[in-house]
Amino acid sequence: MSGRKWGQFSLITWIIATGLATDDIDALLDGVASRLIEAGYPLIRASIAMPSIDPKQRGFSVAWYRSSGISKEIQEHGEEGDALFQRSPISYLLQNQLEFVRWALPANADTPPFPVLMELSDQGATEFVMKIAPFPGGTALAGASFSLATDQAGGFSESQIAGFESIMPAMALACCRIATTRVAKDVLAAYTGERTSELILTGQTQRGGGTAIFAAILLADLKNFTSLNEQYEPNLIVDWLNEHFEAIGRPVIDEGGEILKFMGDSLLAIFPAQAGDTRSACAMALAAAQGAIRLNEKLNDRRRARGEPEIPVDIALHLGEIFYGNVGTDRRLDFTVIGRAVNEVARIEKLADSLECNLLASALFASQTGNAFRPAGHFKLKGVELPVEIFTWKGEQ
DSSP states (O other): OTTSOOOTTHHHHHHHHHHHHOOOHHHHHHHHHHHHHHTTOOEEEEEEEEEOOOSSEEEEEEEEETTTEEEEEEEESSHHHHHHHHTSHHHHHHHTTOSEEEEESSOOTTSOOOHHHHHHHHTTOOEEEEEEEEOSSSSSOOEEEEEEEEOSTTSOOHHHHHHHHHHHHHHHHHHHHHHHHHHHHHHHHHHHOHHHHHHHHTTOOSTTOEEEEEEEEEEEEETTHHHHTTTSOHHHHHHHHHHHHHHHHHHHHHTTOEEEEEETTEEEEEEEOGGGOHHHHHHHHHHHHHHHHHHHHHHHHHHHHTTOOOOOEEEEEEEEEEEEEEEEOSSOEEEEEESHHHHHHHHHHTTHHHHTOSEEEEHHHHTTSTTSEEEEEEEOOTTOSSOEEEEEEOOOO
16 A cells, blocks of 8 residues: 555454444544554545434534544434535435545536535645445445545555555444444434333343332323314324423433333333432422423413414322333333333323322322422222322422
8 A cells, every 4th residue: 555565454454353342433433544544545534424223313424634633423304414415425426326436636617516525625635535335234224435535646546545445345344333233222212211222232122021110100191182183184293292292201301211101192201219219219200290391381382372282281290119121022022111000100190180280199209209299189090999199289399
């Protein structure tokens, strides 16, 4: 490479070893760039870009600059992210069904007007090369791109381009391994929650496997939502539902809770009592419930101003021992919570309308929260033998 003897397979071996040892794409890129420079490549920039299977982003790129080190860029879903992608060399290659491209710099009238090429031209670059490496599997995680830019007079030599091509299979393998691990973690967390996804990834995947835990339980239910399905188009219903789940769910996550399920127009979350600290678990659950009610009310204010229907929320809080683990069929499992306390919190929530209060708690939960609730009386719950005492929230303290 560039007239220097490159140790046989040394960089390729390092790439594969690093790809197996770390999930840090920054470390992989930084190491490759520094080793290419040692091999005689006068690089000013190198980058790796990959798509994502993520509810918040369509892809990301990591770039190494000789002058400033590592920088990252995330492309979000939506018009802005789409526009950013359309102004990229990757988009050009995909649209033209190419896997490899070389552009001489500085940019001229024949150079595609991509921001990265204009930036590199300003930095004195003489050539930019990019190669796309497809991944197998037929998923949205289609592949990775790897690019290099140099300020060497005349651009890259043919031997340097051949060396670049030779390391691409190893780069693709390392990126694919890192990407699939990242997808497994991020997508599983998006669908099951951070705490639950960690348990699944550590091997807790057998039906019936789980543990008994003590936790505060929060059940939120949107009122009158069923009737709206009869009056409005499904796309509006889905948009409104997502808005309300965002308003209700954000405080749950911020307070350290785990959202386990979205059940139609309801949300179920838990706040495990770490080291038996039930008071702290209940404090977090109550703070989440209060925050959810406030955000939901603000959302309804905005909706009312737009002439759209309001959707109030009722929340029930409980404390008890539950089974936290896998239930289902042998090939289709749900990591969830079951138990008497889960059934009871669902029954408690049904009393919200008759008690004219949108935040209820069991006696056990209320006893852990100081002066936040007042007793409302004893009530018979379906499936529960003896009447239970229910408490109503006093409002903002």
